[in-house]
Amino acid sequence: MVNIKRIGVFTSGGDAPGMNACIRAVVRTALYEKLSVTGIYQGYQGMLDGNFTEMTSRSVSNIIQLGGTILKTARCLEFKTKEGRAKAYENVKAAGIDALVAIGGDGTFTGADFFSKEYDIPVICIPGTIDNDLYGSDFTLGYDTATNTVIEAIDKIRDTAASHERLFFIEVMGRDSGCIALNAGIAGGAEAILLPEKETAIDELIAHLSAADGRGKKSSSIVIVAEGDQNGGAYNVAKKVKEKFDYYDTKVSILGHLQRGGSPSSFDRVLASRLGFAAVKELLKGNNRMTVGVRGNEVVTTPLEEAINNKEYKLSSDMLELVQVLAI
């Protein structure tokens, strides 16, 4: 077991609200425990470039409420090569970093697993992605904030939809995971929700919308489309619906990257603080290649390999059923 004196912390992959709150917790917990902390910019790219900075308590003052990540993030193909990782390790060693805390998604976890095994350096991973599709935690950092951002947009669109009797298709993030779409769709009172995990036939969708129409609800129909839906996104769904269902004026809205930003919700800030704190504690206990997460109200750990090799879709069966029921 390594005697840890300095940890390195970085964010990698897509940024997510709460990453700054998490960096703050990692840094302050480490300092409290008399460790030093190196901030690594731009994830694995920064390891390769030796793009490091010393973190003090002041470095993380007044960042808990900020979206994005002060350590920035990047994609890094070179780290996928043996040579890349060798270069990274040299920089890490030269900086005196004994252990790592990695905040990110699937790709981040995989990179950390490789690196830790190859160079025998302890690493704890924290699930940070708005998609909420990682195994080992009920929630990932940023998911709650992103869902709130989406429902604010839906609430606004419903105002104008209701004033005009229009049919709106709103595309939200989620290439493989329908978590944001399903939750924001339920929370936004959407008439229908199209998910990557479940094929939705256009005819079925039209039948559903027509039925709602028949019940006199036509004035504010909103359909949420996850970007990974099998019909090819909101523009395509709208086009196909329009070909067969002429009644409405239809409009499409692509929320895009604004879903990644914004001040984190209370839920995400608390989650980030707890997981950052727990990650440092796990390192100090001598643990390695673990993820930290929450189950119910408790912080839990999962072996990194298990987290990587399993998928956990958080689409409970009651939620899929209630979409149908509540849209009546």
Place this chain on the structure above:
Amino acid sequence: MVNIKRIGVFTSGGDAPGMNACIRAVVRTALYEKLSVTGIYQGYQGMLDGNFTEMTSRSVSNIIQLGGTILKTARCLEFKTKEGRAKAYENVKAAGIDALVAIGGDGTFTGADFFSKEYDIPVICIPGTIDNDLYGSDFTLGYDTATNTVIEAIDKIRDTAASHERLFFIEVMGRDSGCIALNAGIAGGAEAILLPEKETAIDELIAHLSAADGRGKKSSSIVIVAEGDQNGGAYNVAKKVKEKFDYYDTKVSILGHLQRGGSPSSFDRVLASRLGFAAVKELLKGNNRMTVGVRGNEVVTTPLEEAINNKEYKLSSDMLELVQVLAI
């Protein structure tokens, strides 16, 4: 001069936040003055259909904070015909409506002018459109709220833009008017703003972005594109920039109709209340074919014909200059 006992109120054209606050002010001011009020649904379409409702103080309770319009709105081609207006007049007469308050934009004003002249019915118009492009008022209902909606989106996108060193193109509403684009662009700290009123050469834009890059500002460049920009919208601008300027990862965001919704800002609610109040007062003074608006802190009136035949772009020259200056 008609002895007014009952007024009709309607919203027409694109909906805008603040319309409900304005309806409330018209209704309550009229009731206070012992007039009766008929709510006309869906603008001119509702006149044609006789789609009317009696308005009481209760009808407008708890709506001041709601986006959209409880009276709904629609486009109506039939009202542009002589026959259409004749049918509308019959319904209006049958309902005992002596005078009208119309809330909307250019098209609404033109329809009201025709109708009032043809059937000698008093009408006062209130400028309601997020575009802020009407003559006769410093501000139109909904513009302030829409601009705040846009800067919230920009603020969110800047979080993620800054975390990734990306170039973002954000398309905002404004087919003929750059008012939202210019104000939200300045307020959002955008690097560049493309307006319908002003041709922007792509080469110039690239030169500007490269210069900013050279000054080390590349990490969070945001370009606002009004939908009516002469380069053809944000997707086209992004494509053209990308062909010549390879450095960045670029992303496009189309805010779309969420700009029309949302709870109105304090500014819009106060403006709506003042103008609704003033419209009824003008009718009672015996005025006809006027618009009400604000200049500085004062409510003013403008003859309807003058409002229709003039354009008022609120792009002060200092603002165009300061876009260049502040982006350094």
Place this chain on the structure above:
Amino acid sequence: MVNIKRIGVFTSGGDAPGMNACIRAVVRTALYEKLSVTGIYQGYQGMLDGNFTEMTSRSVSNIIQLGGTILKTARCLEFKTKEGRAKAYENVKAAGIDALVAIGGDGTFTGADFFSKEYDIPVICIPGTIDNDLYGSDFTLGYDTATNTVIEAIDKIRDTAASHERLFFIEVMGRDSGCIALNAGIAGGAEAILLPEKETAIDELIAHLSAADGRGKKSSSIVIVAEGDQNGGAYNVAKKVKEKFDYYDTKVSILGHLQRGGSPSSFDRVLASRLGFAAVKELLKGNNRMTVGVRGNEVVTTPLEEAINNKEYKLSSDMLELVQVLAI
């Protein structure tokens, strides 16, 4: 087992964001299952007064995003008497109500338990209170929204605190439960948090603030005080601190009832929808005197008596520790 044809739904006790989303889910699930639904106004008071309304799908349109409760709520001493409950039962029977769904807190649950036992009427309870202090669910309706409301206030106060080097005491709701204070305090980056569950000596608080001061953090110190803190609320804490610790300009803010309002967060809307759906399903399964709640991502039930007789404080030990650690 009763053959249920009509259910009654009501909200009781303090209102909480998400109650409307929950009413909507109860109504629509019941209608979907071919049941009729009676809305009971003002909780137990409405039962006594026979203040009922027929609920249709339309009754609950466009309410998912609204704070408060469309069925209103009230305190009702008379229902605590045998005579009061007899009168209530007569009204309930006369209205053909076979079963009840009650949304509220501790007092609501106790009333429902009594009533159900006395008159053998099935009842399912849904935990709705911003305090998050009910047994049987990780979260109660409204708690997440209230916590977000508090951190928005903290974020705003931090702006001005930082500009002036001031010490702020912010009082938040929580007579017996420190759940909002602890979570919002962590999420808001507070220097110290005073909870009802834990005595905090003023000297200790001052020592803690002085230490932070010594580390150069004095510019933005914020102390969160739950209203049930044993020092007697924020004004008293501020006064006692001021007597001994003269350095700062101190200000007190009492957030008060704005913590109960606002559009519910996505989390609360989804929770409300799931629990309303589940409550009706439980009634249809023939269950009685249960609460519905969530544990992790799953909906669970708890016998009503167990829920009433147990307390569940959701203050995890790691969270109490990290308040100390993160404030360095």
Place this chain on the structure above:
Amino acid sequence: MVNIKRIGVFTSGGDAPGMNACIRAVVRTALYEKLSVTGIYQGYQGMLDGNFTEMTSRSVSNIIQLGGTILKTARCLEFKTKEGRAKAYENVKAAGIDALVAIGGDGTFTGADFFSKEYDIPVICIPGTIDNDLYGSDFTLGYDTATNTVIEAIDKIRDTAASHERLFFIEVMGRDSGCIALNAGIAGGAEAILLPEKETAIDELIAHLSAADGRGKKSSSIVIVAEGDQNGGAYNVAKKVKEKFDYYDTKVSILGHLQRGGSPSSFDRVLASRLGFAAVKELLKGNNRMTVGVRGNEVVTTPLEEAINNKEYKLSSDMLELVQVLAI
């Protein structure tokens, strides 16, 4: 006329949202014009202490959206003495500052006027205060944001007020100026508004509330009380009302300093950018002892002495009347 090479910029008095956007505009405009800029911390106190910093384009990156002021602010009694100003001038001279831009309220303007006359140093003042009570501008920095903050609080409180049939008294900022109270009260749909500028007899208030009650509106009465109201603030008004008008449960909310914080609205950011830009331009034109402000859509200047010696209450007579009318 001085040949200006370096300007000093500072914020003074109470902080207001938009001050950072204004500092950014001053700095970037000056740099664009090839001037150097010194940031002076904590207003006049920083002049006395020589608490200065060099401002670059980077110093003001990513601050346009932040509440508070990065230059901080303070009250400074010593600057009111001749000796204090002498010391301040020495520091200013030593730092090579040729001219000043001061952002603040009445006290800030008065100090600037004295200093400029005594030491013949050019100064331009920018009205920054949430109270909107300065002569020479339709709007002051921060007022629009503060008003929006207040209506968000009112909207939240109305949710819970409506659910319980309660009477709420909300105290808002404004010791001498009822501008926030009047505008937020109208925008929030308040039943009554108590202003410093106008005595309101408690009996009259009760009569007004009773009348509303008689019209069946009792369920959501909200009374806005400016802190400078002559009845002594919301607690006192509530107490006096309660003594005579027993029907309601009454609650008091003191919003306090959260009204000073928060991300500035689009209106305030644009206003701040324009005035910061204009202030530097005025200095370059050789002007001195002026304020910059807006009238309608145009930037205007006013001699500093005139601004100091006049009061401008922005309570239009139509607004005072419509409070009565709209509360029916």
